[in-house]
Amino acid sequence: MHNDNIGITDDSVQNIVLLTGALFIGIIGFIVYFVVLYRNRQLKNKKEQDEREAAFRQELLKTQLEIQEQTFEYVSKEIHDNITQVLSFVKLSLGTIGNTLEADKKAKVNESRELIAQSINDLRDLSKSLSFEHISSLGLAKTIETEVERINKSGLLKVFFSVEGQTFSIGEQHELVLFRILQEALNNSLKHAAAEHFKISLQYHHDLLNLSLEDDGLGFSPGALNNKSGSGLRNMENRAALIGGKATIESAPGEGCRIKISLNSFK
Amino acid sequence: MINNISLILSILVCLTGIVRFRKLTMPFKLLVALQIIDLLLTTVINKLVVSIYHTNALISHIQALNSYIFYSLIYYFLFKNTYIKKFLLFSIIPITAFAFINAISIEPYNNTFPIYILMPTEILLVIYSLLLFRQMLLYPVQVNIVIQSVFWYNIAILFFSAIMFMNLGLMNYYSQHNLFKQFIVYFWYSAIIIFNLLLGIAILTDRKEEIAVNAQ
Numbered sequence: 001m002h003n004d005n006i007g008i009t010d011d012s013v014q015n016i017v018l019l020t021g022a023l024f025i026g027i028i029g030f031i032v033y034f035v036v037l038y039r040n041r042q043l044k045n046k047k048e049q050d051e052r053e054a055a056f057r058q059e060l061l062k063t064q065l066e067i068q069e070q071t072f073e074y075v076s077k078e079i080h081d082n083i084t085q086v087l088s089f090v091k092l093s094l095g096t097i098g099n100t101l102e103a104d105k106k107a108k109v110n111e112s113r114e115l116i117a118q119s120i121n122d123l124r125d126l127s128k129s130l131s132f133e134h135i136s137s138l139g140l141a142k143t144i145e146t147e148v149e150r151i152n153k154s155g156l157l158k159v160f161f162s163v164e165g166q167t168f169s170i171g172e173q174h175e176l177v178l179f180r181i182l183q184e185a186l187n188n189s190l191k192h193a194a195a196e197h198f199k200i201s202l203q204y205h206h207d208l209l210n211l212s213l214e215d216d217g218l219g220f221s222p223g224a225l226n227n228k229s230g231s232g233l234r235n236m237e238n239r240a241a242l243i244g245g246k247a248t249i250e251s252a253p254g255e256g257c258r259i260k261i262s263l264n265s266f267k
Numbered sequence: 268m269i270n271n272i273s274l275i276l277s278i279l280v281c282l283t284g285i286v287r288f289r290k291l292t293m294p295f296k297l298l299v300a301l302q303i304i305d306l307l308l309t310t311v312i313n314k315l316v317v318s319i320y321h322t323n324a325l326i327s328h329i330q331a332l333n334s335y336i337f338y339s340l341i342y343y344f345l346f347k348n349t350y351i352k353k354f355l356l357f358s359i360i361p362i363t364a365f366a367f368i369n370a371i372s373i374e375p376y377n378n379t380f381p382i383y384i385l386m387p388t389e390i391l392l393v394i395y396s397l398l399l400f401r402q403m404l405l406y407p408v409q410v411n412i413v414i415q416s417v418f419w420y421n422i423a424i425l426f427f428s429a430i431m432f433m434n435l436g437l438m439n440y441y442s443q444h445n446l447f448k449q450f451i452v453y454f455w456y457s458a459i460i461i462f463n464l465l466l467g468i469a470i471l472t473d474r475k476e477e478i479a480v481n482a483q
Contacts, residue, residue: 023429031422034400041407 061238065177069132076130079123087123091116125150129183132176140175141167141202144182148200156190158197165204170263174243178211178261181236181247185213185259188232193217193257213259219251236261269456276460277306280467287470294344295416295473298466301337305330325376328384332366335359335388338424342395345417347402355395362388382435389428396425416473423465430458 091113098109128134128146135143141163148161169175182200189195195217203210224233233249236259240247245263284291284299291299308326316325336359343355366384370376374383399421412418434455441451 021433024433027426027429030425034404035412038404038407038412041404042409042412045407046409 057238058242061235061242065180065239065242068180069176072130073132076127079127079130084120084123084127087116087120091120122150122153125153132172135176135179136172139167139169140178143175143179144200144202147179147182147186151186151198157186157195159186159200160197161200161202163202163204167202167204170209174263177239177243178245178263181239181259181261182211182213184232184236185215185257189215189217189257193219195256207264209263211261211263214256216256219253219255219257221253222251224251269453269460273456273459273463274310276463276467277302277309280463280470281306283467284470287473290475291470291473292344292416292475294341295420295470297337297341297344298420299470301334301341302466304333304337308333320377322378324378324380328366328370328374328376328381331381331384331388332363335362335384335392338392338395341420342399345399345402345420347406351395351398358391385431385435389431392424392428396421396428400425414472416469419465419469419472423462423469426465427458427462430462434458 094109094113094116098106098113101109125146128143129150134146138146144161148159151157151159170178186198189198193215195215197216199212199214201210201212201214203212237247237249240261240263243263245261247259247261249257249259251257281299281302284295284302288296288299308330313323313326317323339355339359343352346352346355362384365387366381369381369383374381399417403417403421408415434451437451437454
């Protein structure tokens with residue numbers, strides 16, 4: 001580069017050198033500052049993005065639960081108001097017919113009436129199990145008790161239920177979510193775990209509620225929680241998080257499954 | 268010695284750019300093109316010009332204008348703001364017109380260094396660089412800054428444009444006080460080496476796929 005005359009006066013030369021020197025140091029300082037600032041922005045941005053995603057997931061889950069509850073409520077009402085009513089009518093009709101028949105035929109009709117009566121009872125229990133109103137009126141502990149009776153009556157699983165401490169309401173929505181988690185766990189034990197026994201423990205403390213669920217089924221490796229088959233279990237965690245609770249799931253192949261939900265933010 | 272190192276590094280940056288050309292995004296393809304043109308200007312064409320005019324002032328005139336046009340176009344692709352993009356494109360017209368007027372009448376291309384072109388263009392490049400840093404802060408991507416080509420490119424421009432002022436000041440000071448000029452030569456080539464290194468890192472770290480992922 002050839003430059004003998006760059007048009008700057010002699011007096012200003014020293015100042016230019018000093019200024020540009022300061023500028024050079026300034027650039028290095030600026031770059032360091034920028035990198036730190038950028039890193040902070042990245043972290044802040046990531047945090048905001050995670051929060052947005054978590055809020056979206058919560059909203060999605062909330063909507064799914066609302067839709068599920070509406071469906072359950074509809075099915076429950078249909079069972080209660082329609083199917084059981086029809087079955088009751090059939091039972092009455094059979095009773096009327098039975099009176100006019102011979103003894104052996106009457107016995108068969110009565111047998112059928114008993115079966116229908118049993119079905120009506122089962123359907124009523126199922127209707128109660130699905131209905132939100134049942135939890136509203138009876139509370140969580142009583143609703144679980146009814147559910148346990150229903151399952152035990154079916155003979156599919158031996159369920160044990162215990163309550164510790166003085167029961168109190170944690171709010172209808174919270175109780176409903178806990179109850180649905182319990183139903184999901186029962187369903188898993190029946191469908192996938194081939195469990196024979198199931199323990200439910202509800203512990204009420206001063207400002208803490210623990211719901212412990214335990215089965216003696218096949219169990220699974222902890223890694224299963226992260227794959228597709230573990231979506232039901234993850235759903236339990238998400239549901240618990242939705243009401244401010246924390247779900248911990250422990251299992252190992254051949255050692256059953258233990259689920260513990262702790263809730264302490266309802267007060 | 269140092270000029271040879273600088274030349275080898277320039278060739279290496281060009282070769283890296285050529286090898287990675289298909290993987291590069293549009294602004295960095297332009298950067299590679301500019302590096303190749305610069306290399307030709309400072310080597311083959313420079314010798315030709317010096318043999319005719321006995322000075323390389325013409326090369327400096329061409330380089331000053333050429334660099335501004337290419338860097339503006341690169342920034343055009345890097346900026347998101349429409350007003351800045353428009354300004355970048357339109358600024359090329361008056362700068363080009365002024366460069367021609369300057370080369371013909373104010374600072375003749377056959378014997379004078381284009382200081383009146385370098386001063387405003389380098390100031391503009393510093394401003395573009397700072398604006399791009401601002402944009403980076405406004406829209407941070409979840410990629411480590413060290414592997415972001417834009418970051419390295421922007422540092423290179425900020426560094427070189429600012430150093431240009433320092434170099435001009437030092438050159439004037441040394442020539443007017445009849446001091447040891449070898450220092451300024453080393454200083455200038457060192458600056459070019461750092462500049463080329465930064466551009467080389469920018470070319471090495473640029474990837475089309477990453478931009479696509481970040482845009483999602």
